Amino acid sequence: MGLINWIFDIYQHTQIDKARDEARQARAEIATVRNSGGSVDVARLEQALGELALATKTMRRMMTEKGLCTNEEFGKRLREIDLEDGVADGRSPLR
Helix, strand or coil: CHHHHHHHHHHHHHHHHHHHHHHHHHHHHHHCCECCCCCECHHHHHHHHHHHHHHHHHHHHHHHHCCCCCHHHHHHHHHHHHHHHCCCCCCCCCC
């Protein structure tokens, strides 16, 4: 069992590193929603939000289809994380 745990641990760390890289890239892309004058470019912002919504829906669906969690478990955890900032508003602080 030790070897299997070790292999799984390596896999998990690889996934974590990949997620960090994707988050870093997302932060860089967020910076692109501003135009040269520094104000928000609404079209770019809407495109970025649409891409984020698509990625989130895809991840949730894949997690439930693969049996990693149920929709109810996902929703419960979402609500728990939502409350981490003290406000149940369906949002998470960007920082």
